[in-house]
Each structure stands twice: as C-alpha cells, then as structure tokens.
Amino acid sequence: MISFDWEWAFVLEILPMILSAAKVTLLATLLGSILAILVGLSFALLRRSKLVLLRVVTYWVVEFVRSTPLLVQIFFLYYVLPEFGISMSPLLTGVLALGLHYGAYLSEVFRSGIDGIEKGQWEAARALNLTTYDTYKDIVLPQAIRPMIPATGNYIIAMFKETPQLSAITLLEMLQVAKIIGSENFRYLEPFTLVGILYLVFSLVAAYGIHCIERRFPKEGFTLR
Amino acid sequence: MPFGEIVSILLEGTWVTLKIVAFALPLAAIMAFTFGLLRMYAPKPIKYVSVAYIEFFRGTSALIQLYWIYFVLPFFGVSIDAMTAGVLAIGLNIGAYGTEVVRGAMQSVPKGQYEASVALNFTSSQRLWRILMPQALVNMIPPFGNLAIELVKATSLVSLITIADLTYRAKSLADMTLQVTEIFAVVLVLYFVIAQVLAFSFKGIEKRLSRGLGRGGLD
Numbered sequence: 001m002i003s004f005d006w007e008w009a010f011v012l013e014i015l016p017m018i019l020s021a022a023k024v025t026l027l028a029t030l031l032g033s034i035l036a037i038l039v040g041l042s043f044a045l046l047r048r049s050k051l052v053l054l055r056v057v058t059y060w061v062v063e064f065v066r067s068t069p070l071l072v073q074i075f076f077l078y079y080v081l082p083e084f085g086i087s088m089s090p091l092l093t094g095v096l097a098l099g100l101h102y103g104a105y106l107s108e109v110f111r112s113g114i115d116g117i118e119k120g121q122w123e124a125a126r127a128l129n130l131t132t133y134d135t136y137k138d139i140v141l142p143q144a145i146r147p148m149i150p151a152t153g154n155y156i157i158a159m160f161k162e163t164p165q166l167s168a169i170t171l172l173e174m175l176q177v178a179k180i181i182g183s184e185n186f187r188y189l190e191p192f193t194l195v196g197i198l199y200l201v202f203s204l205v206a207a208y209g210i211h212c213i214e215r216r217f218p219k220e221g222f223t224l225r
Numbered sequence: 226m227p228f229g230e231i232v233s234i235l236l237e238g239t240w241v242t243l244k245i246v247a248f249a250l251p252l253a254a255i256m257a258f259t260f261g262l263l264r265m266y267a268p269k270p271i272k273y274v275s276v277a278y279i280e281f282f283r284g285t286s287a288l289i290q291l292y293w294i295y296f297v298l299p300f301f302g303v304s305i306d307a308m309t310a311g312v313l314a315i316g317l318n319i320g321a322y323g324t325e326v327v328r329g330a331m332q333s334v335p336k337g338q339y340e341a342s343v344a345l346n347f348t349s350s351q352r353l354w355r356i357l358m359p360q361a362l363v364n365m366i367p368p369f370g371n372l373a374i375e376l377v378k379a380t381s382l383v384s385l386i387t388i389a390d391l392t393y394r395a396k397s398l399a400d401m402t403l404q405v406t407e408i409f410a411v412v413l414v415l416y417f418v419i420a421q422v423l424a425f426s427f428k429g430i431e432k433r434l435s436r437g438l439g440r441g442g443l444d
Binding site: 064066067068069070071072073075076079080083161162163164165167168175179182188189192193195196199200203204 | 281284285286287288289290292293296297300374377378379380381382384385392395396399405406409412413416417420421424
C-alpha cells in the first residue's frame with residue numbers, strides 16, 4: 001500500500017486547471033439546456049398534433065431516447081454523423097446528445113404543464129377567436145411556465161451531472177482533466193475529490209437559483225413579449 | 226465483418242450488462258429501503274449519516290463516483306476489481322435516488338391509517354410492516370420501475386473502466402470495423418428492449434400488488 005495523505009499544496013496546484021475545465025462543463029450544460037428546452041417544446045407540441053400518426057411516432061421517439069443510455073447516444077452521434085458527412089467538434093456533438101436526451105425528458109414536463117391548463121381557458125380562447133399561435137403565446141404558455149420551472153430545473157441539474165460522460169469523446173471537461181492530472185502524478189484522490197466537491201457545490205447553487213427564478217414568476221401568469 | 230458476427234459479439238456484451246444489472250438492482254433496492262427508512266425513523270446521529278449518504282450520491286455525478294471507487298479506493302489499500310467497482314457505484318447511486326421514492330411513498334399513506342394503528346394499539350414494528358409498508362409499496366412500484374431503467378442506462382458507464390459490457394463492445398467494434406451505423410443501431414435497440422421488458426414487468430408487479438386495495442383504474 002502506498003502511504004497516503006491529502007496534500008493541500010497539490011490541491012492548490014491543480015485547482016486552476018480544473019476550474020478552467022469547469023468553464024467547458026458549464027458551457028456544455030448551458031448550450032445543452034437551451035437545445036433541450038427547444039427540443040422538449042417541439043416534442044410536446046408534436047404530441048398534441050391533430051395527426052394520430054405524428055403523435056404515435058413522437059411518443060415512441062421520446063420513449064426510445066429516454067430508455068437508451070446517454071453514453072451510447074453520445075457515441076452514436078460521434079461515430080455515425082461523420083458517415084453522413086456531418087463532422088462536429090466533441091463539444092457540439094456532446095451538446096447535441098445532451099439536448100436530445102434531456103429534450104425527451106423535458107417534453108413530458110412541458111406536456112403535463114400544458115395539459116394542466118384548465119379547459120375553460122382553451123374554450124375562452126376559442127370563443128374569443130384567437131389563433132392557435134396567439135392561444136399558446138398569450139393564454140397557455142404564460143400560465144404554464146411557472147409550474148414547469150421546478151421539474152425543468154431538476155432535469156437541467158441532472159444534465160449538468162451527466163456532462164462527465166462527454167469525456168468519453170475526448171472533450172476536456174472537469175472529470176477528463178482530473179483523470180489526466182491523476183494519471184500524470186499517480187495521485188487520484190485530490191483531483192477526483194475536488195471535482196466531486198465542485199459538482200456538489202454547483203448543483204446546490206443551481207438548485208437555489210432555480211428556486212429564486214420560480215419565485216420571480218407571478219403565479220397568475222404574465223405577458224410574453 | 227458479417228452482420229451476424231457483430232450481433233453475436235454484441236449479445237455477449239448484453240449478457241455482461243445484464244449480469245451487472247442483476248447485482249446492482251438488489252443492492253440499490255437494499256440501500257433505498259435501509260437508508261430511506263433510517264432517514265425517516267432513526268435517531269439523530271444515524272439519520273445524519275443517511276442524509277450525508279443520500280445527498281452525496283445524489284449531488285455528484287455517477288461517473289465521478291465510479292472513478293472514485295475504481296481509482297481512489299486502491300490507494301487506501303482497498304483493492305477492487307472493475308466489476309465490483311461498477312456494481313457498487315451504480316447500486317449506491319441509484320439506491321440514493323431510491324431512498325426518496327421510499328420516503329415519498331411512506332408519506333403518501335393517509336394519516337388516518339397511522340392514527341388508526343395507534344388507536345388499535347399496534348406495536349411500532351407492526352405499524353411499519355403490516356399497515357404502512359404494504360400500502361406504500363404499491364405507490365413505490367412505478368417510480369422504482371423508472372429507476373430500474375435509469376440503472377440499466379447507468380450500467381453503460383462501466384464501459385469507461387474497461388468492463389466488456391454492451392457499450393464497450395460497441396465502441397471497440399466501431400473502432401475496428403467501419404459499420405458504425407449498424408453497430409450502434411443494434412446496441413440502441415438492445416438497450417431499448419431491456420428497458421421495455423423491465424417497464425413491462427414493473428407494470429405486472431404493480432397490478433399484482435394493488436390487488437385487493439380497492440383501487441380504481443383502467444385496463
């Protein structure tokens with residue numbers, strides 16, 4: 001057994017490297033969540049389409065994406081897209097995978113949020129002769145957004161915690177950097193523990209942030225501009 | 226490489242994946258019940274230990290936990306093979322999420338049931354195992370089904386510590402041959418089938434457990 005102790009000097013030495021890799025992790029999470037929200041919203045609206053075929057296909061696509069591992073989806077995009085002449089950087093591939101995977105989860109959140117709007121609201125919108133677009137923009141979404149925030153936030157935090165999987169396609173995010181530092185110095189304790197603590201801290205801060213965002217939205221709805 | 230050969234290599238990988246699931250799933254269930262109940266009913270110091278376990282495993286990422294167990298524990302003199310590390314990390318991780326399912330389901334049992342069991346002078350263990358648990362169990366099944374699927378998905382992470390599971394074999398086949406589209410399509414379908422079978426079994430369990438509970442529903 002190798003004699004073992006926690007070295008603060010080593011921690012201070014590696015901290016800047018890991019923090020600069022944290023920027024990559026945060027960027028991937030940010031872009032991934034924007035894409036996931038767009039994908040989720042499209043899937044949710046497709047699930048409400050008038051065409052039965054479209055609804056059924058969307059249901060199975062969402063089910064398929066949700067029940068297969070993110071890691072395999074990342075590999076799939078990384079290896080298969082170039083076959084079709086689309087080559088992307090590891091970061092973009094990762095963002096695409098995160099966006100699709102969590103978009104499928106978010107579509108369920110959005111769907112139940114939209115379903116939660118009272119029937120009377122839809123009827124009133126119809127009675128007032130609003131177009132479908134105006135009904136969603138002015139009536140449905142302003143009321144549906146607030147109740148969706150906690151669940152959406154939880155999925156975004158979950159996405160953040162899955163970004164280490166992007167290391168598998170050579171993206172230099174926090175865990176990958178920690179692993180490289182670990183293998184160069186043959187000391188894994190400090191880098192991995194540090195990354196773990198950083199994830200814990202970021203998740204807690206994000207959870208608090210989402211709570212604040214939720215409180216900022218008025219309960220009775222607001223106008224979308 | 227002929228398609229049949231690819232499929233047979235991938236099926237061997239599926240077997241490894243299923244083996245990990247078979248070990249990690251019971252571990253996760255034991256952790257979920259133990260720490261879920263300890264968190265609710267244990268005296269303070271033990272309660273804090275369970276909260277620490279739950280928050281740590283839910284707050285950090287599964288892959289970090291796996292790397293920590295696989296790369297860091299050997300330095301403490303605990304030598305651990307890849308398979309054990311994988312089962313431990315995934316079981317402990319999903320188990321931590323399961324504690325919340327147990328807690329939520331226990332709290333969803335109507336308060337009157339608890340009050341009635343006190344009024345009828347049941348002992349506290351009778352109250353837990355004969356009154357509250359049988360009713361809570363039915364509510365736990367659907368979220369446990371979802372977690373079981375999450376567990377299957379999480380097993381793909383062990384490919385990153387060189388266990389030759391389905392994902393690992395897919396990746397090495399993809400590096401070797403150029404038939405990446407077929408390989409990954411087959412792998413995705415295999416995972417999807419495993420998940421659907423699990424989802425279907427959990428629906429069956431739920432139906433069985435809710436017999437005699439006088440629940441309404443459509444089937």
